[in-house]
Amino acid sequence: MTPPGHTATRPVVHVRDMTMAYGQVDALHGIDLDIRRGEVFALLGPNGAGKTTIVEILEGFRRRSAGEVRVLGTDPEQGGDAWRARIGLVLQSWRDHRRWRVAELLAHFASYYPEPCDPARLLALVGLTAQADQQVERLSGGQRRRLDVALGIVGRPELLFLDEPTTGFDPEARHEFHVLVEQLAREEDVTVLLTTHDLAEAERLADRIAMLVGGRIRACGTPAELARSAAARAEARWTSEDGTPRRERTADPSRLVWRLHQGADGPIAGLEVRRPTLEDTYLHMVHRADDGADADGTGDPDEVGEGEVQAA
């Protein structure tokens, strides 16, 4: 799987100052990205943020307007068949192959690649051994998506693109799919670039997340780093001595709790502290972009300010 000349330190995806304009529409503004080998990286953003545009450029299907891009060490605009064989795309290919049997379809796709995975081992990996002789059209939605993944990785890709992979899944199928993606990254050392609107999915799967809004990466880091980011603050709630419910947002909840205790005669009724979540940070980014503000975490007029107390 590892190509000649590969070094463990070279990022699988390297992007600097990439821009994309569709006519008068500027879809991407100065994107910088580095994705490391074996990492599950999520591009998270609302509709129209530019996720698909980025992925299509990285896959070599779309020409960027400007910037430097390397995927597996090659400019995707120059990528030939050998480069393409190192990349896996999860496409909805089963739609055109309804009457094929699962194992047959996988063996057929395997024949396109120089060093494919063993189809039987791959079926076991994606949990479809029992369905090997079943027609594709008789699989459930979750089983079909797992077959899509099997088709995407049969050529032993080093980099796998998953574009909104679990849309329409029930919770159990979603869980099984997440376990599969984790297995691919941990055991097969596949680098995964996932695009999603789903915060829970990004948080569950991704080692790092880039939040993309309006064609700009507004924040990038591990889920925990993003949740802790300065953009979102903890919220404390309690009931004051006259029975009024109170709440306060703060970057330093332990100092707030200490201050409350200093001013109180006894226990503070109903005290609870909620740490900021990934969702808080994400919504903050999206709303700031909607307001046309820079995402630097300062001066948001809609937020309860540091030390300001509001009745809940």
Ligand SMILES: Nc1ncnc2c1ncn2[C@@H]1O[C@H](COP(=O)(O)OP(=O)(O)OP(=O)(O)O)[C@@H](O)[C@H]1O
């Ligand atoms: N072929 C195109 N021609 C013109 N504008 C386009 C084209 N493709 C995308 N755009 C515009 O570029 C911007 C980014 O679109 P893109 O599809 O990359 O976003 P996305 O984050 O993938 O959205 P979604 O989550 O809805 O799939 C949007 O404003 C979109 O309208």
